[in-house]
Amino acid sequence: MTVSRAEAKRPEASSKRRRQGSSRYSWSSLFYVAPALAFFIVFVIVPIVQSVRISFYRWDGITAATPVGFSNYVEVFTNPAMREALSHSLVLLFFYAALPVVIGLFLAGLMSRIRIYGLTWFRALLFLPQILSSVVVAVSWRDILAIDGPLNETLRAVGLGSITRAWLGDFGTALPAIGGIGTWVEYGLCMLLFLSGIASIDRSLYEAARLDGAGPIREFVSITLPSLRPQISIALILTITFALRNFDLIWNTTQGGPGTSTAVPSVYIYQDAFQNRLLGEASALAVVLTVLTLVIVGIVQLALRESPDRAPRSTPEPAQAPGKEERNS
Amino acid sequence: MRHSVRAGHRARFMSMPLTTSVVALLALSGCGAPGSGAAAESSDEDRQSITEEVTPEQIADLGDVTLSVWADQAEEGLMEEVVPAFEDEYPNVTVDVTYKSFDDLIATVVNAAASSSPPDLFQGNIGHAVDGALVKGDLVRPLDDVADVYGWEEGTGASTLDPARWNDEGSAFGSGTLYGMSPISxxxxxxxxxxxxxxxxxxxxxxxxxxxxxxxxxxxxxxxxxxxxxxxxxxxxxxxxxxxxxxxxxxxxxxxxxxxxxxxxxxxxxxxxxxxxxxxxxxxxxxxxxxxxxxxxxxxxxxxxxxxxxxxxxxxxxxxxxxxxxxxxxxxxxxxxxASPWHISSSTDAELPAIAFLETLHSPEVGQQILDTGRLPVVTDGVTADDPLExxxxxxxxxxxxxxxxxxxxxxxxxxxxxxxxxxxxxxxxxxxxxxxxxxxxxxxxxxxxx
Structure with a gap:
């Protein structure tokens, strides 16, 4: 107990030391981050500030802009096409974020339990969609889902010829079809994150659970899932931002069609900014989309944060747990 | 209450970008509305109309000139025939062509034309998105004098100029001042x-x-x-x-x-x-x-x-x-x-070579070359097809x-x-x-x- 108490104190002491150090060397450390910071300001901060500013103007990018107050924002919130686009984004959230996390969990759980010959090879293969250029992905899937593509050929071969269609060209199936492509792109990333998370779970927890008579499902629900909370949080943040800002997959498969059945905010941002030269409206929509993304990601982070009362169960390293308990009491 | 858990960490983390963005915002708000002053430099007063055809001697007097050109990728085949012939005729002129895919071209050409070093001669696209913006921004030279001098308004190509004509406000096209010429139909x-x-x-x-x-x-x-x-x-x-x-x-x-x-x-x-x-x-x-x-x-x-x-x-x-x-x-x-019309930048310093190049594109010889490279010329007089589909x-x-x-x-x-x-x-x-x-x-x- 004395040992663990000493350990518990140590982080505080070291953090105090670090704080002192940082204030003493702050100017020279700024020098080290200066190049990155300069890039960050020039290529991230300044464009964001410019976008916010332009969103209050009506501007074609060339002639002098006229200030229009909040009317671009009013347009965003009152235009029925925008509401429709946002509802499409919500559907895509399910396909781009929820589904990949579920599939990733399933695959990671499976791979961590069963000894598979050539595991590295499988892992690399399942991660492949993530590293392919999205244009390549879009073009390949366009062919797979085409009216005489391999998917329909397969359906016909197994006697399901009646449901074949141009999956990306049908008003009813275009959005789920694009969603399916997103799922395929994202689940590999989720799986890899979860696999690395599982690798850091103490094996003794599983042994203890087995001694208590837990089956594989019970083990997964009681140990693996709670321990993966940080990885799930990261996976959701990555996939949700990908879902909400996704443009390239949609543009290269349907361009928002047929009709407007796959149009999402980013498609309208592109059209307004680069085709219609309505930079004010495009900027307003981009700002709204950014805020919306931050809010949704914030909610996810809040919901999945490590709350203190749950800490012992989800702490990856059980060695520290007694120490923490000591401190808490 | 809900934020208390991580507020301290968060606040420290956020403060840096926040301060910089405030600084940047202040710096930016110093200038006027976006776009003001960008296109104002070229004024109508120093623009000169031509009254006679541009002669090789006039161009030779200019010394070494580079004519920078932005063209649609689809024109590459044609340009490879036209440019060497043009450079032979006007040896002091170097034609420097930048090719862009059609999508890239229409997405960037207006901004390029508004920049401090615009191409002298470039292709736009008929309609409000590109040509309209070019005309409104006063970025392209009116071509009525050129059309007049070279007789573009006579012969088969005449009516094809209409889509490049704009009213004074740049809000409607089809008639008005001529701002572009397309050799391809x-x-x-x-x-x-x-x-x-x-x-x-x-x-x-x-x-x-x-x-x-x-x-x-x-x-x-x-x-x-x-x-x-x-x-x-x-x-x-x-x-x-x-x-x-x-x-x-x-x-x-x-x-x-x-x-x-x-x-x-x-x-x-x-x-x-x-x-x-x-x-x-x-x-x-x-x-x-x-x-x-x-x-x-x-x-x-x-x-x-x-x-x-x-x-x-x-x-x-x-x-x-x-x-x-x-x-x-x-x-x-x-x-x-x-097809996409050609425009002369309103702030070009190679005006005469640009006009000469436009006239070359409008000639029957180039019309034949256009047809031979699988397109249709606006100048169809004296042009012959060499296969039935053509x-x-x-x-x-x-x-x-x-x-x-x-x-x-x-x-x-x-x-x-x-x-x-x-x-x-x-x-x-x-x-x-x-x-x-x-x-x-x-x-x-x-x-x-x-x-």
């Missing part, structure tokens, strides 16, 4: 598979009625009547425009596209044409899944022998060989237009120009018309929107853009 029509027509005992189509009758016969025989790839949303609008030009006066369509305040899209003719599109789609003339096939894939399939007809335009002709395919002109209302396409062009049905493209009407009309037409063809709702919605988009 396009014509819409019906490509047909010769062998299949023969099997079906059909003759080459030269009207929408011929097409409709032929499509019905082809469909009955179990063939896909019309090959269509509409995932890009624009291919079907070309078929619609062919039909619409027969159900009303083509001049009315041209007026509407140009932005004439009295024009409207809510005409019986347009509703009827939309109805025809829906009926053809319903009858299966376009085959299954046309909204899931890209236009490029569709033309490739047609070239491989799928489908009896392909309703498109002369820009689709490259993959089709003249032994197997023919081109039916639509004298009853085939539409077409000029011959048919050239004839179709001459006939549509003569019939006055070269009304231009609907997507010139407003900057977002391509997506708006294309997307709604997809819904009409799927039976989700009625032809009347279609014309009403399209007119709404147009009215919004034209105030």
């Amino acid at each position: 396009e014509v819409q029509g019906i490509y047909y598979n010769k062998e299949k027509l023969e099997e079906l005992n059909l003759t080459a189509p030269d009207s929408v009625e011929d097409l409709e009758a032929g499509a019905a016969a082809a469909d009955e025989a179990g063939e896909q009547a019309i090959m269509l790839g509409n995932s890009d949303q624009y291919a079907a609008t070309h078929i619609f425009s062919d039909i619409a030009a027969t159900t009303q006066d083509p001049a009315d369509i041209a007026a509407w596209i140009g932005g004439d305040p009295d024009a409207t899209f809510e005409t019986e003719g347009n509703a009827e044409a939309a109805q025809t599109m829906a009926a053809w789609a319903d009858a299966g003339y376009f085959g299954p899944g046309y909204d899931g096939i890209s236009n490029q894939d569709a033309i490739a399939r047609f070239a491989d022998g799928e489908g009896v007809y392909f309703v498109g335009g002369s820009w689709n002709g490259a993959p089709l060989n003249s032994e197997e395919f023919g081109f039916g002109s639509l004298t009853s209302g085939g539409v077409g237009a000029t 011959e048919q396409t050239l004839t179709a062009l001459e006939e549509t120009i003569e019939a006055g049905t070269q009304v231009g493209y609907y997507d010139w009407a407003t900057t977002d018309m391509l997506n708006q009309m294309g997307g709604t037409l997809q819904e009409v063809m799927a039976g989700r929107v009625s032809p009347e709702e279609f014309t009403e919605q399209v007119q709404e988009v147009w009215a919004e853009a034209h105030g």
Whole structure:
């Protein structure tokens, strides 16, 4: 107990030391981050500030802009096409974020339990969609889902010829079809994150659970899932931002069609900014989309944060747990 | 309360970007509204009109000159013939051509023209999105004097200049001051598979009625009547425009596209044409899944022998060989237009070489080269085709120009018309929107853009 108490104190002491150090060397450390910071300001901060500013103007990018107050924002919130686009984004959230996390969990759980010959090879293969250029992905899937593509050929071969269609060209199936492509792109990333998370779970927890008579499902629900909370949080943040800002997959498969059945905010941002030269409206929509993304990601982070009362169960390293308990009491 | 858990960490983490952004905001708000002062430098006073043809001596007096040019990638073949000949004629001029894909070009050329070092000569695109912005921003030189001196307003090419004419405000085009010239024209029509027509005992189509009758016969025989790839949303609008030009006066369509305040899209003719599109789609003339096939894939399939007809335009002709395919002109209302016009920058310091280059592009010799590289020239006098398909396409062009049905493209009407009309037409063809709702919605988009 004395040992663990000493350990518990140590982080505080070291953090105090670090704080002192940082204030003493702050100017020279700024020098080290200066190049990155300069890039960050020039290529991230300044464009964001410019976008916010332009969103209050009506501007074609060339002639002098006229200030229009909040009317671009009013347009965003009152235009029925925008509401429709946002509802499409919500559907895509399910396909781009929820589904990949579920599939990733399933695959990671499976791979961590069963000894598979050539595991590295499988892992690399399942991660492949993530590293392919999205244009390549879009073009390949366009062919797979085409009216005489391999998917329909397969359906016909197994006697399901009646449901074949141009999956990306049908008003009813275009959005789920694009969603399916997103799922395929994202689940590999989720799986890899979860696999690395599982690798850091103490094996003794599983042994203890087995001694208590837990089956594989019970083990997964009681140990693996709670321990993966940080990885799930990261996976959701990555996939949700990908879902909400996704443009390239949609543009290269349907361009928002047929009709407007796959149009999402980013498609309208592109059209307004680069085709219609309505930079004010495009900027307003981009700002709204950014805020919306931050809010949704914030909610996810809040919901999945490590709350203190749950800490012992989800702490990856059980060695520290007694120490923490000591401190808490 | 809810934020207390991580507030401390968060606040420290956030403070840095927050302060920098505030600083940046303050710095930026120092200048005026975006865009003010950008295009104001070129003024009308120091612009000189030419009264006589530019002579080689005048250009030779300029010393070494570089003419920087931005061109569509599709012009590369032509430029490789024209540029060396031009440099031979004017040895002190170096022509420096930058090629851009069409999409890249129209997305960037306006900004490039507004920059501090614009290209001297560049291609825009007819309509409000590109040419309109160039004219409004005072970024391109008026060309009425050039057209006058070189006689562009006479001969076969004359009417093809109209889409590059703009009113003083830059809000409507079709008449007014000339700002651009395109040496290349396009014509819409019906490509047909010769062998299949023969099997079906059909003759080459030269009207929408011929097409409709032929499509019905082809469909009955179990063939896909019309090959269509509409995932890009624009291919079907070309078929619609062919039909619409027969159900009303083509001049009315041209007026509407140009932005004439009295024009409207809510005409019986347009509703009827939309109805025809829906009926053809319903009858299966376009085959299954046309909204899931890209236009490029569709033309490739047609070239491989799928489908009896392909309703498109002369820009689709490259993959089709003249032994197997023919081109039916639509004298009853085939539409077409000029391709991307060339503009001279209003702040160029190579004005005379730029004018000389434009005149070279407008010559019959280059017209022949244009035809030889698979396109259609606006100057058709003294130009001869060397294969039957080319011959048919050239004839179709001459006939549509003569019939006055070269009304231009609907997507010139407003900057977002391509997506708006294309997307709604997809819904009409799927039976989700009625032809009347279609014309009403399209007119709404147009009215919004034209105030």
